[in-house]
Amino acid sequence: MDVDTRLAEAWVRAIAAAVEREHERLTELDSAIGDGDHGSNLRRGFAAVLTALDGPDAPAPAGPGTVLTRTGSTLISKVGGASGPIYGKAFRAIGAALPQPGEAPADAAGFGEALAAGLRAVRELGKAEPGDKTVVDAWTPALAAYREAVAGGAGLPEAAEAAAGGAERGALDTVPLQARKGRASYLGPRSVGHQDPGATSTALLFRALAEATAAAAGTPGPSGS
Amino acid sequence: MDVDTRLAEAWVRAIAAAVEREHERLTELDSAIGDGDHGSNLRRGFAAVLTALDGPDAPAPAGPGTVLTRTGSTLISKVGGASGPIYGKAFRAIGAALPQPGEAPADAAGFGEALAAGLRAVRELGKAEPGDKTVVDAWTPALAAYREAVAGGAGLPEAAEAAAGGAERGALDTVPLQARKGRASYLGPRSVGHQDPGATSTALLFRALAEATAAAAGTPGPSGS
Amino acid sequence: MKKLINTAETVLEDALAGVAAAHPELAVDLANRVITRAVRPSAPKVALVSGGGSGHEPLHGGFVGPGMLDAACPGEVFTSPVPDQMLAAAKAVDSGAGVVFVVKNYTGDVMNFELAAELAAEEGIEVRTVLVDDDVAVEDSTWTAGRRGTGATVLVEKIAGALAERGAPLDEVAALGERVNAASRSFAIALTAATVPAAGRPGFDLAEDEIEVGVGIHGEPGRRREKLRPARELVAEVVETVLADHRLTAGDSVIALVNGLGGTPLMELYIVFGEVAARLAEHGVTVARSLVGNYVTSLDMAGFSLTLTRADERLLELWDAPVDTPALKRA
């Protein structure tokens, strides 16, 4: 399976749906160790992303890269907070790492490189190390699991499934951590015992990728599978 | 029994003790239909009255009238709110109505006239009619009962006991009334079903009179009984 | 009860110590509980003295200064000050031109200021009293203590204060204060009860979805209890209530005060003001001037009051006049 425009859009839509479903939980997690807005931040952001995709003014995207860079730009323009720039830059980096229209589309391995570019962007912007109790702690094991699956011969859907599992474990593993970045760090030791909201939304993001790729595999689109 | 300096002081002290004991209840009643300060107002006032009686700067009172006018003046200077001027003027009127030093002291009937002067002062200042749910609704039946007792030949302690009963009934009888004066009047029909704090403190005041006169009767002072 | 206080008994004296420390431009007489301007007006002028229970800050102490009050007498929390305070204030600020007492219409305040006026007269001080009674929630004033004085107090003190500052004579200043009051109507809604320090708990209990409609500023319950609704609907009702009583019509212009009761964030007050402006625009009433913030509070009560004062050139010009007090400043 290659990463085409339709898959990129499906992924973004799946994230938007997951955020719509889970925003209360994200906000609740953020209330415990942050400022109680992570769910509404992402909700506002992905609602705007959908408008950018579907709205009357939406230009036809020139390819999957454009879908994702545009998603990133919209998040930067609409979310604010820490998660706006972080996810915004991440999606812009993923989109930029994908082949241009006319070039050969990314396969599972190529998309892995794009996901790695996303993580690099997050780390460059936020300066967080693994273990700091942030988005990085879900994204890092997600990427590792994805690569391991691809190295073992997996296709995109299987690799994405592995990444989702990795992200979810990573999110859970933030519970015992003391935050060293973002608002939760102000709590010092009191941040221990709570799951990081950003790592949790990152898990949603990879779970959405697994769903979108599985659906694409099940219902062959124009590009086949 | 005549009204001498010692009795006047005993009365004032008995009120102060009752207020100290009951201030929380008075404040609670005032919270329901007023602004929740009647207990602390009177507490502050009678604490100042005791200081005026006992403090290092306290002049020796020239007679019971002086004790009571000084009590009234202290209440005016220290209480504020509605109850400060009302009780202040009342005590000043009672004190002014008592015989001057050198004149024959007031007996039960004479003291009844002084209590009537107190009520007149309250009504002149506050313009409240019986039934308006104020101090007047306890003072009026207290005075009536006092006079009836005196007319039936009662001495001061018995008349005071009757007055206390009248005031307590009067205070209870304010429960079904709709307030037409003071803060409680702002509540309109919602003031119904609550006992008026000022009528309640008036009942304390007459109960204190009954106690003080009974004690004076039991323990003959310089003036005998 | 959670409060930043030392003891319930000492809130007033502790707060006055803070006012004294924070405002070198004020003189705080801690013994008499009187706040005056640190620098006396250079020429004799009519002096404005106000006062009332504490718990309504910045009213009244926060309005002492050039262009507004000459002195304020803070009473205990929600308790009218005593006549001795007003007398001390009047003596401190009378320059021979006389003193105007600005009195909010509450039984206690009226009585105590009345006694003070008698005492001042005995001392040869000419006193006029302006009674503020703007609260239309008190519907039937024949059967009550009359309308309460609330938000309009700020307007009376500002506008009459401006006139006094210009050297107008006593009767004129008092008459203008009365005119401002007559031109003003207020109404308030509370989302929570206030907790008087000495009482230690809220004056009434409200469920998570209930509000009190038609409250005063002393923590007393309002005319009725209702369900909380969106600000737009609450404001529409408040505006209708005020307009019904005020008989403002299209073409009229007003000074509008959206006042927080103490526990409501400024952000919400701006939301309320936006709705007020929109409703008044629908009625063709122009908001000539406005004020949004905490000016006449009720301790920690959450909620707001709306005051509308019918404006004319003269009132606006005096409203715009310079004022320099802790809580209201204008160059």
Next chain:
Amino acid sequence: MKKLINTAETVLEDALAGVAAAHPELAVDLANRVITRAVRPSAPKVALVSGGGSGHEPLHGGFVGPGMLDAACPGEVFTSPVPDQMLAAAKAVDSGAGVVFVVKNYTGDVMNFELAAELAAEEGIEVRTVLVDDDVAVEDSTWTAGRRGTGATVLVEKIAGALAERGAPLDEVAALGERVNAASRSFAIALTAATVPAAGRPGFDLAEDEIEVGVGIHGEPGRRREKLRPARELVAEVVETVLADHRLTAGDSVIALVNGLGGTPLMELYIVFGEVAARLAEHGVTVARSLVGNYVTSLDMAGFSLTLTRADERLLELWDAPVDTPALKRA
């Protein structure tokens, strides 16, 4: 949740509509969510732009006006604004003399302002950023996102704003802002949690006798939970904490800000200020200037913060300079 709002989703736009209606002296760009002065400075000058999440009112919109900010960018509640807002603001107010971004040190604010600075640079606007990080409750800044920006923001905006108004060049204005920040330390205590409209309930639960010590302004819990104590004791601890970090010594003089977090009545803030003044006097530290009131709030949170800024002649002179904004005025 009891709030005077229409819907949780529209609090920001509804509040901005209210600001626009209440303040003809401000221009509110509702589409871009930017507040500027209605009347531009007559001569080119360095422009001060600030912004941050909403819920801290009057910060920042209430400080737009001559002598202080040129523009403010309000984000959603407790959420940094987006780069587009700061860019729009910078473009609206740059006169060619450059723009200073005053940024409170929070991950989101820093990142978004950083992106905006990049965009502004691309448009040829010179930008300097002053980071405010005064909150000493964040103890170990190596292992955290660093100290939070809180009360000192008001001082930075006022003092740097005064200098900009006088025509000082970009680097000088930014350097002064940094100096004010470096001279400032803050610490806060909360008596209740804040309720973010979209979350619908308080950020944390506190018992009737509990407080959070060392809180920020975003409703997050503090460093630790303690029992409520008399104001005198709480303030003594806060003053000690600030002084321990600040190394102020006898003979030093400060500007002291006692700031309410939104739900605390002014009366209590004055009680707190009285205690602050008394404790500082014991340390021989002079309060040269002070400010008591709600300036940097946290929605409906009850509590206070103390900010002490070491003062010198130059800072005091600029602090005293005229300012004319909705929330801070000086003739």
